[in-house]
Amino acid sequence: xxxxxxxxxxxxxxxxxxxxxxxxLNIQGEIERAxxxxxxxxxxxxxxxxxxxxxxxxxxxxxxxxxxxxxxxxMATAINSQLKKSIRVLKAEExxxxxxxxxxxxxxxxxxxxxxxxxxxxxYRNTTYHVPQLLNVEKMQEAANYLIGEHDFSSFxxxxxxxxxxxxxxxxxxxxxxxxxxxxxxxxxxFLYNMVRIIAGTLVEIGLGNxxxxxxxxxLKAKDRKKAGKTLAAHGLFLMKVDYDENKISGKxx
Amino acid sequence: xxxxxxxxxxxxxxxxxxxxxxxxLNIQGEIERAxxxxxxxxxxxxxxxxxxxxxxxxxxxxxxxxxxxxxxxxMATAINSQLKKSIRVLKAEExxxxxxxxxxxxxxxxxxxxxxxxxxxxxYRNTTYHVPQLLNVEKMQEAANYLIGEHDFSSFxxxxxxxxxxxxxxxxxxxxxxxxxxxxxxxxxxFLYNMVRIIAGTLVEIGLGNxxxxxxxxxLKAKDRKKAGKTLAAHGLFLMKVDYDENKISGKxx
Numbered sequence: 001x002x003x004x005x006x007x008x009x010x011x012x013x014x015x016x017x018x019x020x021x022x023x024x025l026n027i028q029g030e031i032e033r034a035x036x037x038x039x040x041x042x043x044x045x046x047x048x049x050x051x052x053x054x055x056x057x058x059x060x061x062x063x064x065x066x067x068x069x070x071x072x073x074x075m076a077t078a079i080n081s082q083l084k085k086s087i088r089v090l091k092a093e094e095x096x097x098x099x100x101x102x103x104x105x106x107x108x109x110x111x112x113x114x115x116x117x118x119x120x121x122x123x124y125r126n127t128t129y130h131v132p133q134l135l136n137v138e139k140m141q142e143a144a145n146y147l148i149g150e151h152d153f154s155s156f157x158x159x160x161x162x163x164x165x166x167x168x169x170x171x172x173x174x175x176x177x178x179x180x181x182x183x184x185x186x187x188x189x190x191f192l193y194n195m196v197r198i199i200a201g202t203l204v205e206i207g208l209g210n211x212x213x214x215x216x217x218x219x220l221k222a223k224d225r226k227k228a229g230k231t232l233a234a235h236g237l238f239l240m241k242v243d244y245d246e247n248k249i250s251g252k253x254x
Numbered sequence: 255x256x257x258x259x260x261x262x263x264x265x266x267x268x269x270x271x272x273x274x275x276x277x278x279l280n281i282q283g284e285i286e287r288a289x290x291x292x293x294x295x296x297x298x299x300x301x302x303x304x305x306x307x308x309x310x311x312x313x314x315x316x317x318x319x320x321x322x323x324x325x326x327x328x329m330a331t332a333i334n335s336q337l338k339k340s341i342r343v344l345k346a347e348e349x350x351x352x353x354x355x356x357x358x359x360x361x362x363x364x365x366x367x368x369x370x371x372x373x374x375x376x377x378y379r380n381t382t383y384h385v386p387q388l389l390n391v392e393k394m395q396e397a398a399n400y401l402i403g404e405h406d407f408s409s410f411x412x413x414x415x416x417x418x419x420x421x422x423x424x425x426x427x428x429x430x431x432x433x434x435x436x437x438x439x440x441x442x443x444x445f446l447y448n449m450v451r452i453i454a455g456t457l458v459e460i461g462l463g464n465x466x467x468x469x470x471x472x473x474l475k476a477k478d479r480k481k482a483g484k485t486l487a488a489h490g491l492f493l494m495k496v497d498y499d500e501n502k503i504s505g506k507x508x
Contacts, residue, residue, distance in 0.1 A: 011379075122339065
C-alpha cells in the first residue's frame, strides 16, 4: 500500500465545490475519476477540507492510498492528462502511510482578491470580486490586526454549520494593495464555514468607511453573525496553501 | 460633434477578434451596439488596430464621433452596463476632433505571457501559454536585444499580409521572469501580422536551447518566415497599451 499526497490548483467556476456528490460536477470526483483511469484502481481521495462552489485553489492538498506501482514521478502528468484544464495536479509525492491531509493540517492560508478598479476587469473577472469605490487599505489592515490570535469567530460563521467549537487561531492577517487589487491574506489553524468571505465582507465595510477599524473588536466580542458584514462572492476566494508539520507526520509523534 | 476616446480591456477568448464582421461575435461590434443603446445614436468606432481571434487587451484604444450630449463622466459606466463582462471600457475621454486612434498612434506595447510551470496553471489557463520545459530567460533577453531598432521584420510576419513595408522600429524588448511566468514585452511603432506571436515562438526556441541567442540576428537578416520559430497561440498575447504623442494630437501639427 502506498500513500500519495497531491497538491492541486483549480478554478472553481464550473464546479459545485470540492466535495463528491451525485449529479453535480465536483473537483474531488473529477480527480478520483482521473486517478482511476491512470491506475485502473478505484480510490477515495481525502482533501484538506472542502471548498464551496465557485471557490478556487492554488494549493489544495489531498491524499489517497493505492496498491498500484505507477511511478510517482510520472503521476501528476498522467493524472492531468485525464483531467479538464480547470484542474491541475501541481505535484504528486509519496508520503508515509500515516499522513492524512485533513487531520494533520497545521495551518491554511486563504486569499480574498478584490478588484478595486473603477470599471472592473474583463480579464480577471472570474477570479476577483469587484468593488468600484476606493478602499482605504490602511484602515482595513488596522481592523484585520484585531483578528490575529485565538478568538471565538461566531460572528464570522454562516448559520447551519455543524462545527462544535467556533474558536480558531489566526496567525497572520494581511491586507495588501497590488496596483488596483486589494488582497486579504489570512493564515490560521482552521476556518469556519464562510469565515473568510464574511471577514472580507466586514473588511470591505471598513475600507469604505461604513465601519471604523476598531469596531472589528466589538464584532468579534458580540459573537453574533448579524454584526459582521456580508458574505462576499465565492469567485474572489482562493485556498492558497495548506501546511503540515513535517516532524509530526514522518514519525513517532503520530 | 464630439470625439470620444475609449480605453478598453477585453478577454479575447469568446470573440472572433476586434474587427466587425457579420455572423461572428467581435469586440468592435459589441462596443458599437452598447454605445448605440446608451446614446440612441449609431456610431462607428475606430480601433488603434485589429487584434486577432483570442487575443486579449488590457489597453486597446478606440475613438468615435457622436452628436449626443451624454455626459462624458458617466459614459464608461453606461457603456459597460450594456456590455458582457468580458469587455470593459476602462476610460472614456472627450478629445479634439482631429484625434484618430489608428493614424495618431505613436507606439504600442504588447506582452506575450508564458506559463513556465511544470504542470500548467488551471486558473490562468486562458490567459497564458504553457511551456513546461524550463526556459533560459537570460538567453531569451540576449536574443531579444537584437530586435531593438529599425529592421525589416519579414521573417516575423505571416504570409498573405497586405502591409506595404515590413520595416518597423522596436523601442523596447524585455523578457521578464515573474515567479513561474515568463513575460515578453515589446514596444514598437507598429507590428506586422502575427509578428509578436512569431517573435515569441522564436524566443521560446532560444529559451529551450534549440537555437542560440545570436541566431536572432541571422533570422532578421534572412527576411524569410521559415527561419523563425512557430506562431504561438493567440491566448498568450495581450495588447497592453497604445501611446499617443499628445502634442501632435492637440494642435497645429496635425
